[in-house]
Amino acid sequence: MTSSSRNPILITASRLLAPFIQLFALYVIFHGHFGPGGGFQGGALLAASILMLRLSVGAERSELKFRKSWGTPVGALGAMIFAGTGLLTLLLGGRFLEYHFLPLPDLSRAELHSTGILLIEVGVSLAVMAVLVAIYDDIMEGPGGD
Amino acid sequence: MEIEFIAGHNLYWIISLLLLVGLYGMLAKRNLVKKLVGMNIFQTSIILFYVAIASKKKATVPVIDAALGSVDPAHYINPLPHTLMLTAIVVSVATTGVGFALLISIFRRYGTLDEDTLLKRMR
Amino acid sequence: MRKISLIALVLFGALLLYASSGLPGHGDPDGPSHRERSRAGSPVAAAHYIRHAQGDAASPNIVTVVLADYRGFDTLGETVVVLTAGLVCYLILRRSP
Amino acid sequence: MIEANLPLLVPLTFLILALLIPLIGVRVPGAAYPLALAAVLASIPMAGFGLFRVIEGGPVTYTLGGWEAPVGIELVLDPLASFLTLVVTVVSCLVLIHARHVASVEHPDKRVPYYSLVLLLLAGFCGILSTGDLFNLYVFLEISSLAGYGLVAIGDKRSPVAAYRYLILGSVGTGFYLLGIGFIYVMSGSLNMADLARILPHILDQPPVLSGLILMVTGIGLKMALFPLHFWLPDAYSSASSATSALLAPLGTKVGAYILIRVLFFVFDPAEVEQRVPIASVIAWLSAAGVLYGSLMALAQQELKRMLAYSSVAQIGYIGLGLGMANPLGFTGAVLHILNHAFMKAALFLVAGNLRVKVGHSNIADMDQRLSRQMPWSMAALVVAALSMIGLPPTAGFFSKWYLVLGGIQGSDWVFVAVILLGGLLNAIYFFRVVERVYLPFRKGSSDHAAADGVQEVVESREVRLSMLAPTLVLAGGLLVLGLASSFLVNRVIQLMIPPGL
Amino acid sequence: MNDLSTYPSAVPLLAILVSAASVPLIGISARRPNLREFWTLLAAGAKFALVLSLLPSALVSRAAETRLFQISPGIDLTLRADPFGVFFALIASGLWILTSFYSIGYVRGLKEKHQTRYFASFALCLSATLGVAFAANLLTFVIFFEILTISTYPLVIHKQTPEAIAAGRKYLAFTLTAGVVLVAAMAATLQLTGTLEFQAGGLSALEDLSPVEVKILFGMFLAGVGVKAAIMPLHAWLPAAMAAPTPVSAxxxxxxxVKSGVFGVFRVVGFVFGPETLSRYGLNEVMLWLAGSTILLASCLAFSEDNLKRRLAYSTVGHLSYVVLGAALLSPSGLIGGLLHIANHATMKIVLFFCAGAIYVNAHKEKISELDGIGRAMPWTMGAFALASLGLAGVPPVNGFVSKWYLGLGALEAGSVAVLSILLISGLLNAGYFVPIVYRAxxxxxEKFRSIGEASAWMVVPLILAAGLSALLGLMPDRFFHFFTLAQQIAAQVLEVSIP
Known part of the structure; x- marks a missing residue:
C-alpha cells in the first residue's frame, strides 16, 4: 500500500471500527459455546481487524498493534496453548485432551470439558489470527529474497 | 427415473458439476491463478457435498434447543460433517495461502503466471 | 495433456454419477449416517453426539463440542495446518531480517 | 505414562517441538536445529519401544480425550504402523544429521521455518501412521502435504514451479481422498477404520462405497506417485534442496503407500472388493507399467537427482506391484521394499547432496574418475546403494525383490515376475552408467589418458565432513545389515502385519 | 557310501571368510605393497589349509556344515562341505596360491595401476567362489553366485581401456541377466516344490510337476548357470573378458x-533335477547337443583367432562344454570324466594363461603370429605351454587324457556314438589349434626375441608347478587330493548307485 492512497476518512473509520470488530471477534469466540462461532471464526475476525488497519493506516503504524515478526511465534503460541492443554491433561493422568483432568477445583466434569473447549478455542483463535496476518505480511513484502 | 429420485439427488448432480468445473480448472487451465481458483471451486464443492449429506428433513441446526423438548437425533441435523468441514475449510484456506505464496515466488522469478510462457522461460 | 485431462474428467464425472445413484436422497432422515446404530451394530457417532453433547460438555452447540472435544485432535491438526501454512509463507517469501 | 500413551508419543513429540521452534527461534534462531535433532533423537527410542510392545503384546489403541471410538478419535499402533514409524524416525534422524550443513549452505537464514516444517512434515507422517480414523488421517495428510509443498519450494530456481505443480496435484489427491471419505461416511455413518471394517462388508455393493474407494485410491495414488499419477514427482524431487529431497523421497511416497495398504487391506476386504471392482489388479498392472516407465525415464536423465526421482517412480511401482498381487508374499515384499527403498533412496539422495555441496553439481555427464578418489567413501556408498537398487545379494534390495518374485509366482502372475526382473536389469544399466563415470576414465580419448594415467596423480581429498559422511555410510551399511536381517524382519515383524483378508 | 551325513563345523564358513577378511587388510596396507601381498598370500595359504582339512571327512561322505541364520522363511544360509563342494573348493583355493604368486610377478612386472583394488577384488572373488562351492541350497548358491559376478567386474575392467570397459559391460549384461533368470527359476522352484535344498539325485518333489513346468524350469536354470559356463550361444562375454589382466583370465x-558355471550345471543336473527326471523328459539330450555343438564350434572359432588369449578363451569355451557333456551323459563314467575335467582343465588352462601372461610381460606380444622363435628365449615357459596344450588335446600322460578317457567311456555307457565322435574330432581340433603355436615357438x-629371457621367478615357478601338477595328476589321478575318489563318490551320490 502506497502512502499516497491514504485517505483520512478511511483511516479514521477503520481505526474506529477496529475495536468493535475485535470485540465482536471475542464475542464470536466465546459464543461458540452456545451458537455458531468459535475459535476459527473469531480468529479470522481478529485478523480482519488487524488487516484492515494494515490496509488503511499502513504497515508501519499498524505494526504498533501487531508486529510483523510476531506472526509465526504467536501462531505457534496459539497452537501451543491447544497442545499444552492436551499435554496438561495427559501429565495429570488423563489422556490427551481429556479435559476433566484439568486442575480446576469445584467444577463438574461437564464444566471442566466446557472450560477445556474454551481454552483451546482461545488457542485456535490466536493461532488463526496470527497466521493469517503473517501470511498477509509475507505476501505483501516487496520483491526480493532471490 | 422417478421424480422423487430426481428431487432427492439433483443437489448431488449440481455438486458433481461443480466438482468437474473445479477439476477442469485445475487440470486444463493454462493460467496458474486460474488453477488455484479451480482448486478452490473443487474444495468448496467437496465442502458443499458434506454439508448436503448432513441435512435431515424436518430437523434444525445442531444447537440444542430446549423448546424442542427431549433430545432426539431426529430433531437436529448431523453435526459431524459440519465439524469436519470446519477443518476442511481451514485446510482449503491454508492451501490457498501457500498456493498464492508460491505464485508470488514464481512471478518474482519468471515474471509470468502463464504456464506456456513459464515453460519457455524455464528452459 | 489436455486430452488426458478431458478423459480424466469424463471418468470422474461418470464415477460421480454412478455414486450418486446409490446415495440416499437429500435430507433423507433415514440415511445410514443419521441412524442410531450402524449396520454392524456399533453406535453411530452423529446420534451419540446429539444425545450426549450437552451432558458431556455443558454446551448446547453440538458442533463446537464435537470440534473441540470429541474430535479435538482433528482440530489440533487443523490449527497446525494453519500454522504450517504460515511457516511455509515465511519460508518462501520472507526476506532475511 | 509412556506405556499408556504409546501411540501418541511420536507424533506428539514432533508436533510439540515443531511448535517450540518458532517460539524459541524468534529470539534464538540457532536453537532450531538442536530442537529438531532432539525431536528425532527422542522419537527413535519411543518408536522402537512402541514396535517392541506391539510385537510382544499386540496392537495398542489409544482413545483421544477418553472418547471411545467410533465417537472419538482413536489411534492404533499395530505392527505395520509401529514398524513404519520406526523407519520414518530412523531415516529422518540420519537425514537430519546430514542436513545441518546442507541447510546452512543452501538457505542459512531460513533455519527456523525450515526445521519447524521438517518436524511438521514428520509429525504429519507419524500421525498418518498411527491414526485409526480416516478423517484424522486426512488432517495429518494435509499437514505433511503443506509442509512438503513448502519444503520443495526452496531449492534451485525452478523449485517454486515444481512446488506449485505439486500443490495443485496434491490438492487433487487430498480432495479425492476427502470426497471418497464423504461417500463412505454417507453410507456407513462412521469414520473409524476398525468400525468401518466391520460395517463395510454389509454395504460393499452400494455404488457410493465402491466409488468412494476408487476415489480414495486415486487420491492416495496421486500422493504416492503411483504411475500414471506420478508427474509431479520428478520435478519436485529434483529441484528441491538436497536436504529436502533426501527427506521427502524416501519417506513421502512410502507414507502414501502406507495409506493405500491401510485403506485397501485393513479397512476394506481386498478379496471382497476384487470381486466387484478389480482395484488390486489395476494397481498391479499400472505399477508394472510404472516400473518399466520409471526405469526407462531414469535411463534418459542426465542429472543424478532427476534420475533418482524417476527411479523412485519405478520403485514405487515395485511396492504397488507387491500390494496389487494381493497375496501374503507380495505383501511381504512390498513392506520390505518400503523399508529398503527408504534406506536406498535416502543413501542415494545423501550422496547427491554430498556431490552438490562439494562439487557443486550432480550432472552425470560431468562426473569423472576424480570423484572416486576425491570422495571415496561417498562413492562407495553410492555403489552399495546402487547394488541394492539393482537387487543384488547380499544387499537389502535383493530380498525385497525376492519376496516380490515369490509373490508373483504364488499368484501365477508371470508378467509381473518378468517386469520385476527386467526392472532390476534396467536399474543395473542406469546405475552402472553412473558408477562407470565415477570409477573409470572418461571414454573419449581414454587410450592416451590411460597412458598418461600411469603416474598416479595426487588428488586432494574432497570428502564431505563427518556429519554428512556418517549418515551416508550408516544408510549404505544399513542396506547390508537389512539384507542379512531380512528374514528376521519378515518372521518377527512383517509376518504380524499381513492383513487378515489375504 | 552314498548317504551323506553332516556334522556342524565352522570350517566352511571360515574358509570363505578368510579371504573376505583379508580384503580390509589389503585395503589398509595399500601403501605398503609387500605387506599387502603378504596378506594375500597368507589368506591364500590359510584358505587352502582350511579346505584341505575338510577333505578327510568328505572322503568318507561326512560333510561339515555351517548353518547360519535364516535368509528367507524356511531357508537358512547354509554351507555344507559335501564331496562335490570340497572337490571344487580344493581346485579353486589351491590354484589361488599359485595365481597369487604369479599375480605379484605379473602386476609388478607391468607396473599395473590400482594394484590394491586388484588384490582386494581377487580375494573377494575367491570368497564368493568358495561360497558357491559350499552352498547347501539354491538361495545360498545364488547369493554367492551374484557376489562373484559383482566382485569379478572390477577385475574385468581393470585395465580401464575402452576395450576393457566394453568387455565389462558385456560381462555384466550377460551375467546379470543370467542372475535374474536364475532368481526367477529359483523362486519358481521354491513355489512349486517347497524346498531349495540341494539333494543328491534331485528334488523328489519335482515328480509332481507337469512336463511343461519341468522343461521350462530346466531351461531357465540352464540359461542361468549356462552363461558362466559359457555354453553357446551364451559364451560371448568370455572372449571379450580377455581384456582383463592375464592372472585374472587365468x-x-x-x-x-567359469568353473562356478559348470559347477552350477552339475548342481542343477545332479542335485536339483536329478538324472531320472532329466532322462524322463529327454532334457539331457538337449544338453548333449548344446554341449556337443559348443565343443565343435568353439574349437573351430579358436582356429580363426590370432590373439593368444582369445584363442585360449575359445578353447575354454570348448572345454567347459566337455564338463557339461559329462554331466549330460548321466552315466557313471561320464560324470566322473566331467568332474575330473573340472580339475584337469583348470590346471592345464591356468598353465596356458600363465604362459600367455609371461610372454606378454616379457615380450609384449599378444598375437600368435608374432611368436615365432619365442621358445628359444623362454624355454621353460614354452615347454610348460607345450605340455599343457598336449594335455588339452588329450595326449597321455597329461591329465587331460584321463578325463577324456572317462568321458569316452561314459559315452559308450550311454551308448552314444555321436558323443564319442565329437570327443575324438574335438581332440584333433584341439591339437590343431595348439600345435602350430608350439611349432612356431x-x-x-x-631374431626378435634374442634380447629377452625368461620372466621373473614369481611367474615361472608357479607356471612350472602348475604344469607339473597337470602331469602328475595325469599319471596318478587319485594322488594328493583324491580327486578321483571324490569324483567317484559324487557320481555315486548323484546316480544313487554304488560305483566300484
Whole structure:
C-alpha cells in the first residue's frame, strides 16, 4: 500500500471500527459455546481487524498493534496453548485432551470439558489470527529474497 | 427415473458439476491463478457435498434447543460433517495461502503466471 | 495433456454419477449416517453426539463440542495446518531480517 | 505414562517441538536445529519401544480425550504402523544429521521455518501412521502435504514451479481422498477404520462405497506417485534442496503407500472388493507399467537427482506391484521394499547432496574418475546403494525383490515376475552408467589418458565432513545389515502385519 | 557310501571368510605393497589349509556344515562341505596360491595401476567362489553366485581401456541377466516344490510337476548357470573378458568364474533335477547337443583367432562344454570324466594363461603370429605351454587324457556314438589349434626375441608347478587330493548307485 492512497476518512473509520470488530471477534469466540462461532471464526475476525488497519493506516503504524515478526511465534503460541492443554491433561493422568483432568477445583466434569473447549478455542483463535496476518505480511513484502 | 429420485439427488448432480468445473480448472487451465481458483471451486464443492449429506428433513441446526423438548437425533441435523468441514475449510484456506505464496515466488522469478510462457522461460 | 485431462474428467464425472445413484436422497432422515446404530451394530457417532453433547460438555452447540472435544485432535491438526501454512509463507517469501 | 500413551508419543513429540521452534527461534534462531535433532533423537527410542510392545503384546489403541471410538478419535499402533514409524524416525534422524550443513549452505537464514516444517512434515507422517480414523488421517495428510509443498519450494530456481505443480496435484489427491471419505461416511455413518471394517462388508455393493474407494485410491495414488499419477514427482524431487529431497523421497511416497495398504487391506476386504471392482489388479498392472516407465525415464536423465526421482517412480511401482498381487508374499515384499527403498533412496539422495555441496553439481555427464578418489567413501556408498537398487545379494534390495518374485509366482502372475526382473536389469544399466563415470576414465580419448594415467596423480581429498559422511555410510551399511536381517524382519515383524483378508 | 551325513563345523564358513577378511587388510596396507601381498598370500595359504582339512571327512561322505541364520522363511544360509563342494573348493583355493604368486610377478612386472583394488577384488572373488562351492541350497548358491559376478567386474575392467570397459559391460549384461533368470527359476522352484535344498539325485518333489513346468524350469536354470559356463550361444562375454589382466583370465576365466558355471550345471543336473527326471523328459539330450555343438564350434572359432588369449578363451569355451557333456551323459563314467575335467582343465588352462601372461610381460606380444622363435628365449615357459596344450588335446600322460578317457567311456555307457565322435574330432581340433603355436615357438626362426629371457621367478615357478601338477595328476589321478575318489563318490551320490 502506497502512502499516497491514504485517505483520512478511511483511516479514521477503520481505526474506529477496529475495536468493535475485535470485540465482536471475542464475542464470536466465546459464543461458540452456545451458537455458531468459535475459535476459527473469531480468529479470522481478529485478523480482519488487524488487516484492515494494515490496509488503511499502513504497515508501519499498524505494526504498533501487531508486529510483523510476531506472526509465526504467536501462531505457534496459539497452537501451543491447544497442545499444552492436551499435554496438561495427559501429565495429570488423563489422556490427551481429556479435559476433566484439568486442575480446576469445584467444577463438574461437564464444566471442566466446557472450560477445556474454551481454552483451546482461545488457542485456535490466536493461532488463526496470527497466521493469517503473517501470511498477509509475507505476501505483501516487496520483491526480493532471490 | 422417478421424480422423487430426481428431487432427492439433483443437489448431488449440481455438486458433481461443480466438482468437474473445479477439476477442469485445475487440470486444463493454462493460467496458474486460474488453477488455484479451480482448486478452490473443487474444495468448496467437496465442502458443499458434506454439508448436503448432513441435512435431515424436518430437523434444525445442531444447537440444542430446549423448546424442542427431549433430545432426539431426529430433531437436529448431523453435526459431524459440519465439524469436519470446519477443518476442511481451514485446510482449503491454508492451501490457498501457500498456493498464492508460491505464485508470488514464481512471478518474482519468471515474471509470468502463464504456464506456456513459464515453460519457455524455464528452459 | 489436455486430452488426458478431458478423459480424466469424463471418468470422474461418470464415477460421480454412478455414486450418486446409490446415495440416499437429500435430507433423507433415514440415511445410514443419521441412524442410531450402524449396520454392524456399533453406535453411530452423529446420534451419540446429539444425545450426549450437552451432558458431556455443558454446551448446547453440538458442533463446537464435537470440534473441540470429541474430535479435538482433528482440530489440533487443523490449527497446525494453519500454522504450517504460515511457516511455509515465511519460508518462501520472507526476506532475511 | 509412556506405556499408556504409546501411540501418541511420536507424533506428539514432533508436533510439540515443531511448535517450540518458532517460539524459541524468534529470539534464538540457532536453537532450531538442536530442537529438531532432539525431536528425532527422542522419537527413535519411543518408536522402537512402541514396535517392541506391539510385537510382544499386540496392537495398542489409544482413545483421544477418553472418547471411545467410533465417537472419538482413536489411534492404533499395530505392527505395520509401529514398524513404519520406526523407519520414518530412523531415516529422518540420519537425514537430519546430514542436513545441518546442507541447510546452512543452501538457505542459512531460513533455519527456523525450515526445521519447524521438517518436524511438521514428520509429525504429519507419524500421525498418518498411527491414526485409526480416516478423517484424522486426512488432517495429518494435509499437514505433511503443506509442509512438503513448502519444503520443495526452496531449492534451485525452478523449485517454486515444481512446488506449485505439486500443490495443485496434491490438492487433487487430498480432495479425492476427502470426497471418497464423504461417500463412505454417507453410507456407513462412521469414520473409524476398525468400525468401518466391520460395517463395510454389509454395504460393499452400494455404488457410493465402491466409488468412494476408487476415489480414495486415486487420491492416495496421486500422493504416492503411483504411475500414471506420478508427474509431479520428478520435478519436485529434483529441484528441491538436497536436504529436502533426501527427506521427502524416501519417506513421502512410502507414507502414501502406507495409506493405500491401510485403506485397501485393513479397512476394506481386498478379496471382497476384487470381486466387484478389480482395484488390486489395476494397481498391479499400472505399477508394472510404472516400473518399466520409471526405469526407462531414469535411463534418459542426465542429472543424478532427476534420475533418482524417476527411479523412485519405478520403485514405487515395485511396492504397488507387491500390494496389487494381493497375496501374503507380495505383501511381504512390498513392506520390505518400503523399508529398503527408504534406506536406498535416502543413501542415494545423501550422496547427491554430498556431490552438490562439494562439487557443486550432480550432472552425470560431468562426473569423472576424480570423484572416486576425491570422495571415496561417498562413492562407495553410492555403489552399495546402487547394488541394492539393482537387487543384488547380499544387499537389502535383493530380498525385497525376492519376496516380490515369490509373490508373483504364488499368484501365477508371470508378467509381473518378468517386469520385476527386467526392472532390476534396467536399474543395473542406469546405475552402472553412473558408477562407470565415477570409477573409470572418461571414454573419449581414454587410450592416451590411460597412458598418461600411469603416474598416479595426487588428488586432494574432497570428502564431505563427518556429519554428512556418517549418515551416508550408516544408510549404505544399513542396506547390508537389512539384507542379512531380512528374514528376521519378515518372521518377527512383517509376518504380524499381513492383513487378515489375504 | 552314498548317504551323506553332516556334522556342524565352522570350517566352511571360515574358509570363505578368510579371504573376505583379508580384503580390509589389503585395503589398509595399500601403501605398503609387500605387506599387502603378504596378506594375500597368507589368506591364500590359510584358505587352502582350511579346505584341505575338510577333505578327510568328505572322503568318507561326512560333510561339515555351517548353518547360519535364516535368509528367507524356511531357508537358512547354509554351507555344507559335501564331496562335490570340497572337490571344487580344493581346485579353486589351491590354484589361488599359485595365481597369487604369479599375480605379484605379473602386476609388478607391468607396473599395473590400482594394484590394491586388484588384490582386494581377487580375494573377494575367491570368497564368493568358495561360497558357491559350499552352498547347501539354491538361495545360498545364488547369493554367492551374484557376489562373484559383482566382485569379478572390477577385475574385468581393470585395465580401464575402452576395450576393457566394453568387455565389462558385456560381462555384466550377460551375467546379470543370467542372475535374474536364475532368481526367477529359483523362486519358481521354491513355489512349486517347497524346498531349495540341494539333494543328491534331485528334488523328489519335482515328480509332481507337469512336463511343461519341468522343461521350462530346466531351461531357465540352464540359461542361468549356462552363461558362466559359457555354453553357446551364451559364451560371448568370455572372449571379450580377455581384456582383463592375464592372472585374472587365468584364475577367474579358467577356474573360478567359469568353473562356478559348470559347477552350477552339475548342481542343477545332479542335485536339483536329478538324472531320472532329466532322462524322463529327454532334457539331457538337449544338453548333449548344446554341449556337443559348443565343443565343435568353439574349437573351430579358436582356429580363426590370432590373439593368444582369445584363442585360449575359445578353447575354454570348448572345454567347459566337455564338463557339461559329462554331466549330460548321466552315466557313471561320464560324470566322473566331467568332474575330473573340472580339475584337469583348470590346471592345464591356468598353465596356458600363465604362459600367455609371461610372454606378454616379457615380450609384449599378444598375437600368435608374432611368436615365432619365442621358445628359444623362454624355454621353460614354452615347454610348460607345450605340455599343457598336449594335455588339452588329450595326449597321455597329461591329465587331460584321463578325463577324456572317462568321458569316452561314459559315452559308450550311454551308448552314444555321436558323443564319442565329437570327443575324438574335438581332440584333433584341439591339437590343431595348439600345435602350430608350439611349432612356431620352437621351430620357426626369428631374431626378435634374442634380447629377452625368461620372466621373473614369481611367474615361472608357479607356471612350472602348475604344469607339473597337470602331469602328475595325469599319471596318478587319485594322488594328493583324491580327486578321483571324490569324483567317484559324487557320481555315486548323484546316480544313487554304488560305483566300484
Amino acid at each position: 584364475l577367474l576365466h579358467a577356474v573360478a568364474v 620352437f621351430f620357426k626362426q626369428s
